Amino acid sequence: MGNVTLNVKGMSCGHCVKSVEGSVGALDGVDQVKVNLDAGQVDIAFNSEKVTLEKIKETIDDQGYDVE
């Protein structure tokens, strides 16, 4: 198990929350994903044997947001 908080730039509304939580949440191995819009952060609980942090970052990036 892994827990990580990522700083993500460009999330500004409910749509952004949905696309990030939806896409990351759909990854095999991701147990929980929660966007904190005000802080510009994404809390993720994942199984590092099933999914890499790199893959998670890539998925957020693919939605059009910048992971710091």
Ligand SMILES: [Cu+2]
């Ligand atoms: Cu938005």
